[in-house]
Structure formats: structure tokens, C-alpha cells
Amino acid sequence: MSRHGILLALAAGALVLSAPLAARAPETRAAVKAQKPTLGTFGIDLAGMDTAVAPGDDFNGYVNGQYVRKLEIPADKASFGMFHVLHDLSQERTKGIVEAAAAAKGARKGSEAQKVGDFYSSFMDEATIEKKGLAPLKTHLDAIAAIKDPQGLALAFGKAMRQGMDLPVGMSPMQDLKNPAIYSVYVGQGGLGMPDRDYYDVKIEKFKEIRTKYQAHLAAMLKLAGLPDAEARAKAVYDLETKIAASHWTKVQSRQVDKLYNPCKVDELDAKYPGVDWKTLLASVGVASQKELVVTTPSAIEGAARLMASEPLAVWKDYLTVHTLKGAAAFLPKAFVEENFAFNGKVLMGQPEMQPRWKRGVDMTTAVLGEAVGKLYVAKYFPPEAKKQADALVQNLIAAFDQHLANLPWMDAKTKAEARTKLAKFTPKIGYPSKWRDYSRFRVERGDALGNAMRAADFEYQRNLDKIGKPIDRSEWGMTPMTVNAYANPLWNEIVFPAAILQAPFFDPKADPAVNYGAIGVVIGHELSHHFDDQGRKFDKDGKLSDWWTPEDVKRFTALTEKVVKQYADYEPLPGTKVNGELTLGENIADLAGLTMAYDAYHRSLKGKPAPVVGGFTGDQRFFMGFAQVWRTKYRDAALLNQLQNDPHTPGHFRPAVVRNLDAWYEAFGVKPGQKLYLAPADRIKVW
Template sequence: MFTKLITAAAVSAVLLGGLTACNDKTQPSSTVAETKAAPVAAATVDIGINVNAMDTAVKPGDDFYQFANGNWMKTTEIPADRSSTGAFLVAFDATEKHKAELIANLVKSQHPAGSDEARIADFYKAYIDTAAIDAAGLQPLQADLARYAEISNKQQLATVLGSNLRADVDPLNATHYATENLFGLFVTQGLATPGEVLPYMLQGGLGLPEREYYLSDSPKMADIRQQYRHYIETLLNTAGIADAAAKAERIFALETKIATAHVSREESEDFAKSSTIWSRADFDSKAPGIDWQAFLNAAQLGQQPRFAAYHAAAITHLAALVASEPLESWKDWLVFHQINAHTDVLPAAIDNAYFAFYGTTLSGTPQQRSRDKRALGALDEYLGDAVGKDYVEKYFPASAKAKVGEMVQQIIHAFHQRVEALQWMAPTTKKEALAKVNSLVVGVGYPDTWLDYSHYQVSATDAYHNEIAGELTRYLQQLAKIGKPQDKHEWWMVPQIVNAVNLPVQNALNFPAGILQPPFFDAKADAAYNYGAIGAVIGHEISHSFDNNGAAFDATGAMRNWWTKDDFARFAQQGEALAAQFDTYYPFPDLHVNGKLTLGENIADVAGLAAALDAYHASLKGKAAPVIDGFTGDQRFFIGFAQTWATKMRDQALRQRIATDGHAPGMYRALTVRNLDAWYSAFNVQPGDKLYLAPEQRVKVW
């Protein structure tokens, strides 16, 4: 049951990419090397644009990011317990403060047995009781370690691998592919099976972020591999596992072969290559090597007739490794990952060893977050809806939900008008595009229905048990969806996360309460700022329905080609131009942004920002925008957009971000403005300015 926590502590933008998806057990991210100056807090929040954050000595047409954020960059230091900081962290810190108040009140109160409030309080108590965790030592692990020790043949190995399967990946909504289990499970409508909810099988089994960490010939990657091999041995030694050096060697060698079996990150993000459907019999014929019946029975999927083989080629190769690799190597691998995936609820020496590698070596973060803050993140992972329900009742006003809901409808309308006005698109393609826009299902703030935790038994004294039981609870919640009609209103984020998401097979959008606050949204701010900040977020998520992946889905959420050949060629041409544009951005002399990997997010930024600007102009109802702080409405709109991408990142985290994340770093996303004609007019950007693009070079996707 190997699961990395992906929580609101990540301040991630699963689709926004503010600080990379992670928590204390993985690695946050952000952007640009630090500049030493007088240290200040992570950021300050003004109403509307933050004039003090700007460096107006910089010419907007030469470096718009520095113009909008230059002083913030000079005076802000990354907190010691973070690998990055930025606008997302401001909102996250505000949310975390509210959650801390909420949980403190729950912990000191009495609650009915079996209530969600009792579960929250007990989970928190067990998680922060590090004395009890240290005293328990490896005892909580013993049942799992015994399961692995008893494996004597490959059929038993298949049973254990199947019993460990968990719903711990999300390729469609979160671009989250990593699981320490050999396979990951995801449940939703099939990519090419409208109306049919299926279990998706994905590749897994690695301890490093993804395959290139094992296979790249880069000296930096080679150094990380060496340190990871040392970490495996350290963790095993710290846990008291005998013969740690030899076992670490076997584990690392096996993981290298697993990495070779994986498909690339770029291929993972290509939905057209990931829509394969396998029957139960296909597993035996196309992926021999595992006793699939034993595996699926143990995974409670023994009677399931059809699966989405998301990583079909990798499933084949991983199954072959199960057959070919020594049983002892697999047993060693199981032990290591059982420990590695749950270090936060094991003794401090183990927890600290994990952080030293994943937090410091991989991300450059010098200091572990405090235990109470980590507990809040763990609650978001295991009881996220229960916490979220209480959170929105106390901290998310109905007025904010109504205002943002109104903005969403205005931006959807603007996008509709943009599609209507396209001259290059054939009527048949346009009809399908408009149907997608008009049928979007939008959730603002929080879901209509909440997850049921009534079968989740939480202990006030056993933190390890709570994680294992929480992973199983999540798994069973997801399995229960198989074979039922798809719920287009299903949420894939907790309300308290600072993020937003487009759900392609649901043709739906979620805007959690966590991001509907400063610096992204402030009811007291002027319209120009709000449309440039949260409006661009809204436009971004709407536009994901029409990025290079989203454009492959129709209004029902089915992956179907609804384009004419000429229309798609024109669309693809613009995508290629945008990818080439981002390939020119170099955070380091030896490393540039991957324009192809980040293309979907960059398309959504361009189209979303344009739609948000249209909606802002429409909101003026023909009146002239006021000049505030010396800036026009359009200037404040663009500055507001750039300031939401204020980010600083430690070098290690930035390198990891570029290697593994589909989002470009914030300073480059702020440069999306280069593709909007209105930006040139607003700041008088002229030929010869460093960011100037000739009109024919500006990417206009929608």
C-alpha cells in the first residue's frame, strides 16, 4: 500500500502548477534563483495589484515578470521549510492558518463516536504524538513485513502485489503518475468509452520521481542516482533491516529495470496513446509473467471484465520483470517501499532520513516542516472532505461563491464568443466546440456531495494504522464507482486546496475555495485585478477543454476526433509555435523549459488569459476603466496576472520541476502576455524590446 501524500500542503497546481504537487513526503517547487537582500516574509497581500512588489525601473517590454515582481524577487526569501515560495504560498498560508484554528477547536472538544469530527481529532492526535510513534518503533510495520517474508513463490508475490494496489494516481485531472506500488489505479470514465466507468492501470514502482532519473546520462542525474542508492541503504539500516547494503544494491538494480519498462513522461501525457482497453483475458495474453488472477482477486477486481490499460506497454514489460527477476529482489523492494511510503508515521530517525534525501537532496529544502503543519497536510489527504466541509462552513462566504460563479459564467460566455468569431474554423468543428463550452459542468468552492468516511476506523494512538486504513478507504471509495453511471459533478480536489482543475472526461471544472481568496481573488479589489488574477485561472481551466489534449474530447467526455483535417492542422501549427516559444526559456545554461511537455498548460494560459480579458472588458459595460495607482485597467489586468505567478524556487527543485512537471515555471508563464495584442498596446511594447513578437508570431489558439 505504497502511497505518497498529494495534499493541499503542496500548494500545488495540479493543473495550475503554482508549487509542484507534493507535501513533506515529496518535493515542492517554484522558480528563479534567490537574490540576497533584506529578508521579508514570503509575501504581502495588498488589495489589487501590489505596487511595492514591482520594479518599475524595468521596461515592461524587456522583462515583464521583473517589472511586475522585481522588488518582490529581491526582498523575498524562501522559507527554510520550503523549496519554493510565491503567490500560491500566500493563499496556502492563509488557508493553513484557518485549518489550524479549525483543528485546534476540534481536538479540544468532545465528539460523538464515529463522527467525522471524532475521526479528524483522533487522526491529528495520533499524527502529532511523535513520542508514541518513536516508542512503537517498527512494531506497526510488522504485519506488513511478515506478509513479505512469507512470500515463497511468484503466485504469492502476485497476490501481495495485487493486495497493495491503491487508487493513488490520476493521469487525467492531476497529471500525477507516481506510485511506489508496482501499478497504480485510477477510476473514471474510459477515455474512449463514454458512459462506462473503468479501472485504469498505470505503471509504478519507482522511488525517484520518474524514469529519466534512472536513465539519463546527465552528470546531475547520475549524482542523484548515487545518492538515492545510498539513501536506500541508509533507510534500511535505520529501520534495522539486516544486510542493508546488499539489499539496497538489489533494490536499486530492480528499480532501474522498472524504469526501463516505463513509458516516457511525454507519452504518459498523450491521451491518444493511452486509451487502450484490455479485457481480462488480454492481461494473460499481452502481459504474461504475473499470475493475473491471483493479482486481481487480491485487488478485489477478480470479476472485472474490462480495464483501461493506460500504460499498456509498461504493463507488459513490468509483468515480464515479475517473472524474470529473483523473488528475493522483489521481497527486498517490497520492504523498502513499505517503509519509504510511510516514513512520516515511523520513528523520527526514519522520517529524518527520508527528508534528508527527498526534501534536501532532491528539492534543496533545508528544514522539515513542523509536525503540526504536516498533520494538517495529512488530514487533507486522508480526511480531506471531512475537513473541507467544516472549512467552507466557517471560512468560505456565500458571497464569494456567488461572485466567482458569476465570473465563471462571464468568462465561459467570452470563450463562447471567441469560438463563434473564429474565421479559420469549419462550421462542423465550431458546432462541436460550442457544444463543449455550453455543456461545461462547473463547481465553485466545494462539492454538492461529500465523501463518506463511515467505514474508516481511525485510531487516536496509531498513526501508521491511520495511513494504511486511509489508503484502503480511498481505494474502496473508488472501486465502488466501477460499473455505475459517471457522476459529472464528482470533485477530484478537496475544497481547501489552492488549486483548480479541468476534468476532461466529465467536461467539468472545479474551483476550490482555497484559491478563491487573496492574492487570486479579493471582493474588495477592482475588476481589472480580479479578472487578471482569478479570471485568468478560470479562463485557464476552461481552456484546458481545448488544449492539445482537451481538444481530443467531445462534449460527452469521450475521446473522439471532431475536427476537420484542416482545422486540426491549423490548431497543431499554433501549438508547435507555442512549444518553440517556451523552448527558448533557459532557467539554467544547460537546461531549457520543455515546450512540448508544457504545451497543454501553455495553451490554456494563452487562451484563458485572452478570454478573461474579453470578460473584463465586457464587465465595464462600455464605461472607461478607472486609472488606479497610475495604471490603466488593462495594465492592472496584466500586472495582476503576472503577480499571481510570482515564484522563487531552489535550484534543485527547479531542475526537478522541468524534468517531471507539465507546467512551466511561473516566471515564464507570466510571459504568456507576449501573445496578446492588448498587452503591446497597454505597455507600448515596440519592435526592439526583448519580449516583442511580431503580430504573425503571436500565438492565437482560440
């Protein structure tokens, strides 16, 4: 499994942060008008509202209706909203940085400038890529064709893992969940060419067309590689993946982090998971010296191991061939690029057009050399003052959360004290890393696009492998400064907000404080609360997976979260497909908690004074409008179906509905019984 596979099962990313709110006194109407925020006169795009919609019937429609109605999703996107607006801005800015590096003369060989420039320029050199054809991949394809026995298959699996391929038996080092002072090697499920096990289930009718088109896609990739009998071989690979999927854990099962920790002695692997040449596989991956592994999905690994022994070797070879082609497609000739997009972009996401090559090149370069590019990005686009303001805002939200914990009626006093200690030990990371990544061992050659990508994958794998036996490096980041997102890492008891998310509409230093609290303030509270959601709560103040809540606390908390599951499971973004309340539980708890904490933090910032009326709206109205404005989003149907099936986040246009749980929202907008979002006071969910 990928290094971040477990983190994604329990930690969240989706929202973000920016600058000052905490220390700012209430502003007068004149002061606000004297400034020029990015949106409107005080931070809200009033022209994007639809005031014909009653807030109590559709709060998202009220705040965002006109904007979304007029919004056309760009042809190279599957959905579009505020995150995409900022991502496009980040891409444009990063483009200038990488193109300057590519055009520079005389960069020292081995320097970061040389690596950034040559990686980008090599990807952009389509003529050379076309001329080389499949030649750069020939050695790898020939090695697969030469596999003659189970030992050779295990050896090939190990090599593919080091190249970043997602395999039925995946392996990667990561911090130990129950001993946060060390790194362990984890083994987990993978190996599917479609997003999830359910896509292979013939009983799920809505994926029937996708299944048919996926088989055609596999055949097309094999044909492009010049292999005979492509349709029959593609069908055999598809059937193999269907068998792999049958033993996969579901997305909901994989969220239960305590179930993902299953240590297994290396000398017991053959007995517990027969069918794999474990000795060869561990040696090929580079972890032969390990005495113990942590298996995350035991039944899935057992099923995959059994298939490695029972299924024909020829089918496994075709499986590795087609997945090697798919993994390398972005760096291969145009025919491979277009075929890969035809399925992954058009079929799975409903995206009509591929992104321009320069955008793909920027994304590829930042994925590989993100912190080398990030140094230049931060120096140009993230002033030190923004970081100071963001730090202050985070501390204000922590104080709000602490106050809620102190007064929480349903939590035992001992657990409450431990929770407050955990909160006090949080590490906020704002903008960019304190220590930049070392790329000195990564070699980049101009004109060798695929070779650069493969060396990048091996470099990253070895970088993580080298952590084993060494102290935990808590300065490391899981996102680049150019990323428009944020995340919570329960293993390190930290929240992380990259520089690119610290701008309007999430934060605008010239906007009204109420709007900022509703936008970035909620994001901060959202990420903080992930450490106490249904999975984050299972980690103690030191990031250790442990049972530190009393059984009574767990019971009372579960009773509350079951209400959250039920509330969201009633939402139906697509006809016949509702939100999975269990899959999205952590994110929905975080939205509710973030909104609650940010609202209280906003009112504390007023220091007992009444909020001014700005633009005809009260402070509370502007707070809730600032929150909803962040979620201006429009989806293509295929992309929305994909998100509902696979993503732990509720679709963006349904997220503003969480306001229906806060009494203050009802008072701010005069919401009455009979309106669609109205909940009786007793039915409004209050977790934190």
C-alpha cells in the same frame, strides 16, 4: 496507476478562482480609493515592482522585481510565491479546526469529529509512535519476508496496491474514457522511487549525484529496519528500478491521452503480458470479476511483467520492503521521518528544513478526511455571497470564450458548432461539493497513527472499487475546499475552483476590476480552455474520448501549437536546462487562452465606457499587472530542476512572458522592437 494518473496526463490544475467581476460597472478613482484591498490601494503591490526594468525586457521583473529580490524562501519550503502564501493561510485556518476536534471531549465514536480529532492527535503523538517503533508495520514486513513464489508476489502486489503503494503494475478504477457512463479498471506504469525514468538514465549527467544519494537512501532505510547487507540489497533494488524505468513511457508520451486507451480482455493478459500471476493479482486487488481492463502504457506493463518473472524473488521482496518503509515513514519513529526527508526534501527539492509537525499533521488529516474538515472550513471562511459572485464571473468568461469560438477563423463551421455546444454544457463547481463524502466506513483509533493511515488508504481504494457497476457520481470533487488550486476534468466537462483559492491576490472584491480580471479572470479562462487544449480537445461534449474535429482543423490547430512549443522551448530557467515545450504545451496554451479571454471579458464589462486611470495606470496596464502579480515565485535550484523535468507547468516566473503574444500589451506599455520580449506582429501566437 493512481486513480488520477490519467487525469493528470491531460487535465490541468494550477491557478484558481474567486468572486465578482462580471456584473460590476467601471469604478471611479474615488470609489476605488474608498476601499481597502488586501494589496496596495487598488489591488497591486506597487512597492514590489521594479520600475527600473522595462516591461518589454522583463515583464515579470517590472511587476514583481523588488518583491522577489527581497523574498527569502522559508527554510521549510522548496519554493515560495503567491500560492504558498495562501496555502500557509489555509493551513493555519485548518489547524484551528483539527486542533479543536482533537481537544474536544466526548465526541461520539464514529462521528466525523472523532475521526478528524483522533487522526490528527495520533499523528502528533510522537512519544507513542517512538515507543511502538516498527511494531505496527511488523505484520506487513513479515508477510513480505514470507513470500515464496510468483503467486505470493502477486498477492503481495495486490495488498500493497490497496495500501496506496506505487507499483510497476498499478491498477485502479476510473471512468471509462470512451464510455463515460461506466467505470473501468485501468492498469498503468509506476514503481519508481525517483520522480521519473530520466533520473535513472546514466547518460543524463545532471542526475548523477541524485542517483548516488538515492542508493544511499535505500540502504539507510533498510538499515533502520535492522536488515543485514543493506548496501548490497539497496544496490539490487536500485538496479531493479533502473530496469523498470527503461520501459516507462516518458512524460511527453504519457500526455497523449488517446494512446492511453488500450482495452485488453482479462483472459488475454497472460499471453500479452506474461510474467505476472494475473489471476492472483486481480483477486487480491478485488477486481477478479472484471472481464476487461484498460491498459494505459502497454510496453511498460509488458516490461514490468517480464521483470516479475526474470528478476530474483529476493530482490522483489527487498523492493517491497523498502517501499513499504518509505510509504509508512511519515507515521514511523523520527529516524525514518528524517531519513525520508533527507532524500525527498533535501536532495530532490533542495529544502533545508522539514515542515513543523503540525503542518504535516494538518496536511495528512486533510488528505484523508478532507471533506469532513472542509464542511467546517467552508462554514467559517467561505460566505455564500462569494460563491454567488464566483458563479457570475465564470459565466462571464464562458460568454467570452463562446464569442471567440463563434469568430474563430481557422476552425470548420461544423467543428465550431460542436465546440460551442461543448462549452455550453460545462459544469462549473465553485467553493465546495454539493454532496459531502461519507466516511462512515473509515475507522480511526486514537494512538494508532500508522494503522489509521493504512485503513485510510484501504478505505479510499475500496471507495473507488465500489463505484464499478454503479452510475457515475458527477458530484464528486478531486480537491478539498482548503486546496489552493483549480482543475479541469475533461471526462465530466467541468471546471473546479475550491474555496481557498478565491481570495487575494487571485480575487479581492475590494480591488480594481481590471486587476481581478487579470488575476482570477485569467485563471478561469485558463481552466475553461483546458477542455480545448491539445489533449482536452480530444473529449467531446459528453466527456467521451472521440475524434470529433475534422482532419483540417487538427492540422491547422497543430500548426499553431507547434509555435507555442517552440516559443517556450527557448526559455532557459536553469543554465543548460530549458523548458520542455511539449510537456508544458497544455498549460501554455491555457495561459495564452485564459489571458485572451479575460482581457476581452474585462473590456465587455466596461460596457463601452473608458476604463478609469487608477494609481497612474490605465485599465489595460492594471489588467496585465494583475496577471503577472499572481506569479511572484522564487525557487531553490533543486526544486526548479525537479519541476522542469516532471511538471507540465512552466515555472511561475516565466509565465508572465505570455503577454508578449497580445497586441494590447504592446500598446499598454509602449513595447518597441529591440526589447527582449518583443515579437513582430506576425510572430505573436493567437490560438483561440
